[in-house]
Amino acid sequence: MPAQYVKAYIKRNKNDAADAEAICEAVERPTMRFVRVKTAEQQATALLHRGREQLVRQRTMLVNALRAHLAEFGIVAAQGLRNVGELIAIVRDDGDTRLPDMARQVLQVLANQIEQIETAITALERQLLAWHKTNAVSQRLASIPGIGPIIATAIATTVADPNVFRSGREFAAWLGLVPRQNSTGGKIRLGGITKRRRKGSHGLWPRGACPPSPASSNPPLGRRAADPENRPTI
Numbered sequence: 001m002p003a004q005y006v007k008a009y010i011k012r013n014k015n016d017a018a019d020a021e022a023i024c025e026a027v028e029r030p031t032m033r034f035v036r037v038k039t040a041e042q043q044a045t046a047l048l049h050r051g052r053e054q055l056v057r058q059r060t061m062l063v064n065a066l067r068a069h070l071a072e073f074g075i076v077a078a079q080g081l082r083n084v085g086e087l088i089a090i091v092r093d094d095g096d097t098r099l100p101d102m103a104r105q106v107l108q109v110l111a112n113q114i115e116q117i118e119t120a121i122t123a124l125e126r127q128l129l130a131w132h133k134t135n136a137v138s139q140r141l142a143s144i145p146g147i148g149p150i151i152a153t154a155i156a157t158t159v160a161d162p163n164v165f166r167s168g169r170e171f172a173a174w175l176g177l178v179p180r181q182n183s184t185g186g187k188i189r190l191g192g193i194t195k196r197r198r199k200g201s202h203g204l205w206p207r208g209a210c211p212p213s214p215a216s217s218n219p220p221l222g223r224r225a226a227d228p229e230n231r232p233t234i
Contacts, residue, residue, distance in 0.1 A: 001026055001034055036160035045131055046157040052124045059117045066091075066110045073098055084114065128153050 001023070009022035026032055038046075063084050070076070070087055075098060077083045090096055091107045099107070132138045132149040141152035165171045172178055180191035 001032060005032065033164070036164065038157070038160045042157045042160065045128070045153060048124055048128055048131075049154055049157065052121060052128070055117050055121050055124070059114060059121070062110055062114045062117070066107060066114065069103070069107060069110075070099075073103070075099070087111075088114070125150070 006019075006022050006026045009025040010018050011021075012018070063081065066084070066087055067077070070090070075087070075090060077086045088111045091099070091104060091111050094104070129149050132142065132153050135153070135156055138149070138152040138156040141147055141155055142149055162171075165174065169178075177193065179193055182189045182191065
């Protein structure tokens with residue numbers, strides 16, 4: 001059972017006895033939702049996703065830092081990861097006099113870290129793609145427009161039993177892709193999409209729903225631009 005559903009049955013202070021009593025109360029509720037037990041293979045594949053997400057966050061931090069430091073010297077590039085290669089080329093160009101030597105040395109360290117993380121992300125994506133090719137459920141999910149190996153493997157690993165969802169709306173609510181509701185007295189009041197969503201997968205669904213963007217002309221750091229025929233990272 002999710003811990004947040006059990007907490008509602010705890011009376012006053014929290015201790016082991018109160019936790020046990022709350023669990024006994026919650027488990028008998030007819031509308032209680034239970035978490036299905038995942039296999040070791042599903043947990044291992046989910047770890048690949050968590051590791052990839054952490055590396056992506058680190059890469060974003062480094063790219064933002066590189067852009068900010070270069071902007072102080074008047075060097076900017078267009079938005080998007082595919083344009084970071086231009087900045088890295090400037091950092092490694094010793095003939096570019098716009099950067100002092102001391103600043104160039106520091107920025108080269110950031111550039112090297114960005115490329116190292118990019119290599120690590122690529123290796124994890126290869127492992128996810130290899131698992132995707134061996135899993136029938138993931139392959140069926142990838143046949144849906146806008147869903148590629150990344151989203152397909154994420155669903156196959158996190159949803160142990162899809163039968164717990166009675167409809168697609170329940171699945172959307174589980175993901176957090178529904179508006180906040182504050183209805184009362186027969187009046188329906190719907191707000192914006194809430195942040196009460198599952199960590200890790202919330203960023204994949206909006207990108208999968210968007211139309212593909214043109215392929216990048218910069219292969220090293222632009223290979224993640226969505227392609228109409230092949231979407232390897234969604």
